[in-house]
Amino acid sequence: MRQSDRRLRKLLKGMYTENISQEALRKTVRRSRDAFCENELQGSLSSAEFLFWQSKYVRKRWWLFQAAVLLALWWISSLTKAGCDLSRCMGAAASLFAVLLLPELWKSRNAGAVEVEGASRFSLRQVYAARIFLFALVDLLLLGSFAAATVASGRMELQNLVIDFFLPYTVTCCICFRCLYSQRVGSEFFSVFLCLVWTGIWTQIMLHERVYSSISLPVWCGMLAAAVFYLGYCIWKGQRDCGKMWEVSV
Numbered sequence: 001m002r003q004s005d006r007r008l009r010k011l012l013k014g015m016y017t018e019n020i021s022q023e024a025l026r027k028t029v030r031r032s033r034d035a036f037c038e039n040e041l042q043g044s045l046s047s048a049e050f051l052f053w054q055s056k057y058v059r060k061r062w063w064l065f066q067a068a069v070l071l072a073l074w075w076i077s078s079l080t081k082a083g084c085d086l087s088r089c090m091g092a093a094a095s096l097f098a099v100l101l102l103p104e105l106w107k108s109r110n111a112g113a114v115e116v117e118g119a120s121r122f123s124l125r126q127v128y129a130a131r132i133f134l135f136a137l138v139d140l141l142l143l144g145s146f147a148a149a150t151v152a153s154g155r156m157e158l159q160n161l162v163i164d165f166f167l168p169y170t171v172t173c174c175i176c177f178r179c180l181y182s183q184r185v186g187s188e189f190f191s192v193f194l195c196l197v198w199t200g201i202w203t204q205i206m207l208h209e210r211v212y213s214s215i216s217l218p219v220w221c222g223m224l225a226a227a228v229f230y231l232g233y234c235i236w237k238g239q240r241d242c243g244k245m246w247e248v249s250v
């Protein structure tokens with residue numbers, strides 16, 4: 001037992017005496033409060049510990065599914081020659097890879113747990129920031145390994161990989177986070193529907209070789225930069241206003 005706990009017990013025992021002055025009572029309460037605060041400070045979690053415990057609450061199967069998507073895409077690329085077919089597979093796989101973020105990020109809203117998280121020691125903003133950071137780390141590892149292996153093996157050039165995979169992936173992430181932090185969108189399925197619509201639009205672009213080839217590389221890079229900027233803006237704005245959006249005081 002900690003020294004502060006023993007001191008708190010000793011102080012509380014003194015409150016049961018028959019004749020106690022108001023000054024002694026105030027002094028006991030003040031010391032009890034100080035002992036409680038001291039005990040709480042000793043047991044508080046650091047940022048690294050908080051992130052570690054949040055990682056335990058994330059269902060790992062979504063990371064396994066994301067890895068399976070990349071492995072399937074790697075297998076398809078070994079059977080398909082570089083061209084329109086591989087580009088369409090890349091776009092569909094990129095959207096699916098991003099959609100697999102939704103179940104874990106939406107589970108608190110679907111279960112109505114945002115009120116509980118908003119009343120916890122760590123704010124709702126911190127909880128979601130930890131989850132987003134964890135997914136960003138794992139996805140960075142998965143995507144970095146996939147991109148390095150694909151380019152090193154000569155199955156696809158880097159600029160084609162950026163256009164055919166990372167651009168639709170980033171746009172899909174924009175849709176996911178925009179819907180997640182929206183008051184008007186209260187359904188995870190509507191987010192999936194919008195992602196499917198975007199996948200259909202991207203597939204149509206890939207089907208029209210003339211349209212695809214008419215867009216220059218600087219334009220593609222500008223579109224990717226705009227998507228990355230908007231994704232960062234969605235996450236920043238959502239983190240800033242998440243309590244207001246979900247009507248939870250944080």
